[in-house]
Amino acid sequence: MSRFVTPALALSPTPDEQAAQAFVSSLRNHVLNPLAAAMKARFEAEIAPSLPEGATGRDVHAAMRGDRLFRFYSAARVKAQDMVWASVRPIIDRERRSLADRFRALAADRTTAGTLTLDPGLPIPKNVAALDVHRMPGNYHLDAGADDLAAGALYENGLAVFSFGLMGETLDDIGQSIALWLRHRLPDFAPDAVLDLGCSVGHQTLPWKRAYPDARVTGIDVAPACLRYAHARAQAMGVEAHFVQADATRAPFPDASFDLVFSSMFLHELPKADIRAVFREAHRLLRPGGLMLHYELPPNAKLSPYDGFYLDWDSDYNSEPYYRGYRDLVPADEVARAGFHGFFEASVPSLGWYGADAIVAAADADRAEASDRLGRLGDGVTWYCYGGFRGPAA
Amino acid sequence: MSDFPPLPQEARGKRPVFFDDPAIDTLLGMLLELAQAHWVARERLARLEHWAAHAVTSATVPFDDCYALPAEAAARLAAERDSFVARLFAPVTKG
Missing domain, CATH: 3.40.50.150 (Vaccinia Virus protein VP39)
Incomplete structure (x- = not known):
């Protein structure tokens, strides 16, 4: 799934790895479109009529928890989320040094006057340090120092699989x-x-x-x-x-x-x-x-x-x-x-x-x-x- | 090979469970892993079949990681993949 990834930073997945990523994108597309639509139709037909006037989103959640479609939707969505990261992580592990080398070369390039200013002493806020947001192992702040790009690569490549084209050709x-x-x-x-x-x-x-x-x-x-x-x-x-x-x-x-x-x-x-x-x-x-x-x-x-x-x-x-x-x-x-x-x-x-x-x-x-x-x-x-x-x- | 430490494999925090019997969550996860592995094999077979039908005759194009399906065949395979995923979930939405 290097299609949406910045070409100069793109990984080189094998055809098997690309097929695995494509499967995850299809899975997410199915869960978030037809399966979500079926769940909503079930709600409207069978659950909404029994909700009291003025019911909130929390009330809907409580009413949906036991629904079979909600359970399959949710379990599949959690599994698909984990499969997103699993489908890119081994490739980054394999190419992490290459990414660092590419970073060094691009940072040395004076094509633009853009700059990077890091502050190694900056405390990582607890809302970042204590979590793996959207189940991304290591979270955004993961860092091995010295030219490491892994967290950025995990995010961009993961997002390419995760968003199945809805975030645009360059994810922006x-x-x-x-x-x-x-x-x-x-x-x-x-x-x-x-x-x-x-x-x-x-x-x-x-x-x-x-x-x-x-x-x-x-x-x-x-x-x-x-x-x-x-x-x-x-x-x-x-x-x-x-x-x-x-x-x-x-x-x-x-x-x-x-x-x-x-x-x-x-x-x-x-x-x-x-x-x-x-x-x-x-x-x-x-x-x-x-x-x-x-x-x-x-x-x-x-x-x-x-x-x-x-x-x-x-x-x-x-x-x-x-x-x-x-x-x-x-x-x-x-x-x-x-x-x-x-x-x-x-x-x-x-x-x-x-x-x-x-x-x-x-x-x-x-x-x-x-x-x-x-x-x-x-x-x-x-x-x-x-x-x-x-x-x-x- | 990389001189960096391996990335963490698992997200921190409790993994949510949705079914009364957590074994069903586990089995669904196993099923989706298996379906993904099946799809990887299906794509490899599609590439191999295409190579056998179109490239081997010229004996100039090796079957390796660089051998890719042409756009039209790749699009057909993508549609087949979406259809496969839909079939996996059909019993859920129809049941």
Whole structure:
């Protein structure tokens, strides 16, 4: 499954290993599309009628637990998740030295002025250090030092198998879609400096440089091997970006040093106190008039009880302990609490699935449409994003 | 060979169980491993069959890891794979 992986960092799976990966992608596609649809149909026909008025996603979960389809769906999904990582891990073990060598060569290449700044003394937050998020063995912060790319390679190659094409040819459909949407939503907005929080391997960081070529684009994360991978990937793709090992709750940048602070699939990995700290930090980092923008899972308040239950599956069964707590928050309240104004939210059509015209139409429509496709990795996915603006200087 | 330590094989944390008898979770996992192994063999056989039918006659193309199916045959095989997975789960959705 090297199709979606950065070519200069691609692994060399044998045909048997490629076949094993393709099987896992097919399995996930089947579980998340037809099997999920059958489970929902079962819910609507046999379980929903017995639920009381005002039932929540938690009530749906309680009612579904004993259902045979839910059990098969869930057991197959957990097994498929483990098979994702198992299908790429041995190849990385075999090619880990080669990846390190490729990193060194790409880092030495001066094709772009992009930089990498690591901070070996940075404490790894407990929400990262204590978990293997989405059952990825070793998690994002796994690091053997000295040019090691393994965690980044595990994530990118795993994501290629995991997403069965729904994240785009270069696994950056979210960043591409939202950057295109923003350019049409705010045609006069021209940031000089963009910051991507919790950027991992930089998939959703680089689209900002393409959307705003004059901007200085920076990505931060706590995971060193992912950042090395991000730097090598950006160098290989010829896109200038700056990657810094830093904690988004206390980023090492001066006040008012960015015009756009963005994150993608990051906030739901944090405890509530850290989410609020990140919002305060974004407010500190933004210049007056600057924009905070997050791609995230949609909040429970925007979804039906069933769809809320469906998305919260990861919180219960996929090592995503902060997922539900995050989705119980009300984005408008959190954005206002941190001092931002002009809250907005939008459902941005996937560029790969719907095309650019649909994104332009969505930018003109300016609303977040609730649907069972919103934020759900499956056919016809749309990306939920929201944000607010920093007011003028006091 | 790599001079790095091997990556961890298992995710930390308790593995979820969904059936009243955990043996069913275990058996489903075994079934999916077996299905994956079957599919790996199926793809290898498809490559070998294609090579036998098309390449061996010219005696210039070896059957090795570089021998790949042409795009059209690969697409047919991908459809067959999706169909195979759907058949595996058909008793679940129809039962």
